[in-house]
Amino acid sequence: xxxxxxxxxxxxxxGAMVAEHIAIRELADIYLFDVVDGVxxxxxxxxxxxxxxxxxDSFMEGYTVGPNGENYENLKNSEVVVITAGLARKPGMSxxxxxxxxxxxxxxAAENIKKYSPDATILVVTNPMDIMTYATYRIISPKKHxxxxxxxxxxxxxxxxxxxxxxxxxxxxxxxxxxxxHGDDMVPFVRYxxxxxxxxxxxxxxxxxxxxxxxxxxxxxxxxxxxKTGSAYYAPxxxxxxxxxxxxxxxxxxxxxxxxxxxxxxxxxxxxGLFVGVPIKIGKSGVEQIYKMSFNEDERxxxxxxxxxxxxxxxxxxxxxxx
Ligand code: APR
Numbered sequence: 001x002x003x004x005x006x007x008x009x010x011x012x013x014x015g016a017m018v019a020e021h022i023a024i025r026e027l028a029d030i031y032l033f034d035v036v037d038g039v040x041x042x043x044x045x046x047x048x049x050x051x052x053x054x055x056x057d058s059f060m061e062g063y064t065v066g067p068n069g070e071n072y073e074n075l076k077n078s079e080v081v082v083i084t085a086g087l088a089r090k091p092g093m094s095x096x097x098x099x100x101x102x103x104x105x106x107x108x109a110a111e112n113i114k115k116y117s118p119d120a121t122i123l124v125v126t127n128p129m130d131i132m133t134y135a136t137y138r139i140i141s142p143k144k145h146x147x148x149x150x151x152x153x154x155x156x157x158x159x160x161x162x163x164x165x166x167x168x169x170x171x172x173x174x175x176x177x178x179x180x181x182h183g184d185d186m187v188p189f190v191r192y193x194x195x196x197x198x199x200x201x202x203x204x205x206x207x208x209x210x211x212x213x214x215x216x217x218x219x220x221x222x223x224x225x226x227x228k229t230g231s232a233y234y235a236p237x238x239x240x241x242x243x244x245x246x247x248x249x250x251x252x253x254x255x256x257x258x259x260x261x262x263x264x265x266x267x268x269x270x271x272x273g274l275f276v277g278v279p280i281k282i283g284k285s286g287v288e289q290i291y292k293m294s295f296n297e298d299e300r301x302x303x304x305x306x307x308x309x310x311x312x313x314x315x316x317x318x319x320x321x322x323x
Contacts, residue, residue, distance in 0.1 A: 003058060004029070005028060006082065007031045007032075007080070007117070008032050008084065009034075010033070010084035011032040011040040017234060017238075018084065018241060019043070020047050020050075020237070024054045027249075028080070028244070028248060033074070035065055038064060045060070047060055072112035078120045079247070079248060080123065080248065083110075083122065084126060085109055088231065099128060103135050103320060106136055106139070107135065110139035111139060114140045118140075121286040122140070123244065127182070128182070129182040130149060130183075130274070130310045131313045133258050135321070137260060138321065145285065145286045147287075148280070148286070148287055150239055151181075152257045152277035152278075154236050156177040162215055163193060167195060167200075169196070173196045175195075176192075176193040177255075178216060179303070180303060181276060181306045182258065183306070183309060185306045186216075250283040252288065259278065261276055265292060271310070278290060
């Protein structure tokens with residue numbers, strides 16, 4: 001059976017979840033890469049042995065990558081590469097320490113993608129996601145339409161979930177999305193949130209909507225507070241899979257995710273040269289369209305705050321990478 005090739009760098013919680021979902025849906029053959037010896041190999045073998053029960057012929061293989069790029073040649077001919085490799089924040093580690101450590105990890109992944117699979121579409125999951133997507137782009141540039149982050153898709157799913165639960169309706173009938181950075185200042189876009197076409201502003205009082213917005217913004221942290229070690233991976237895994245499926249099948253899904261805002265759009269959004277989450281269309285060619293949203297005064301303020309935070313971190317990364 002001939003299936004497209006998807007590679008996943010980082011065979012941790014999110015990476016394994018992505019691999020499993022793609023395999024269950026028989027979307028691709030999946031190749032996992034991880035720095036911890038045997039992890040990618042063991043997990044891919046275990047998952048592949050589950051496939052007879054799902055009726056899927058997706059092939060899976062795992063490789064341990066070394067400090068000098070050992071085994072990365074197996075990335076070749078990937079249609080999509082998902083980067084989930086990264087470290088979680090440990091006690092005593094500042095946010096900036098984490099930022100630089102993950103930039104180093106992204107750098108080695110991106111350089112090897114560029115070397116072995118230069119035509120792949122790249123989906124970045126590693127946090128801080130907007131910044132890691134930017135770093136990937138700066139290392140691989142100029143393939144801007146082939147590089148995107150995943151955050152907005154995940155955050156929009158959380159927003160839809162909370163709206164549906166509050167109103168007691170099916171999640172299927174809630175259209176809602178989140179733009180901006182994938183952090184505490186992300187912008188759940190209330191004015192365009194509808195339930196069966198009805199704006200939520202006509203269905204819920206302001207206090208309830210505000211509470212949903214706050215919970216959406218803190219959605220990742222809420223899960224970390226329960227898990228204590230580790231962060232969300234079920235919803236992130238599915239969010240990545242939905243995007244990979246749209247690319248492989250050329251479905252032209254419209255999702256929100258961090259993409260490069262430059263040129264006229266960059267100026268309009270006040271985010272020239274940054275990766276920030278906006279609605280996009282994704283298909284075979286990667287990012288096929290970036291939509292221009294109109295903001296009222298309050299929305300523009302929220303947008304400017306989130307863009308400002310992305311820019312602060314990007315400036316740090318530029319200094320760190322001597323860009
Ligand atoms: N090359 C390849 N893999 C690496 C490297 C590297 N240089 N450095 C770390 N890894 C691997 C780890 O060994 C681990 O298996 O990345 C994996 C990360 O997995 P987890 O720690 O389980 O983290 P996960 O929950 O999957 O989250 C991954 O996504 O949501 C974000 O904030 C999250 O940045 C994190 C990423």
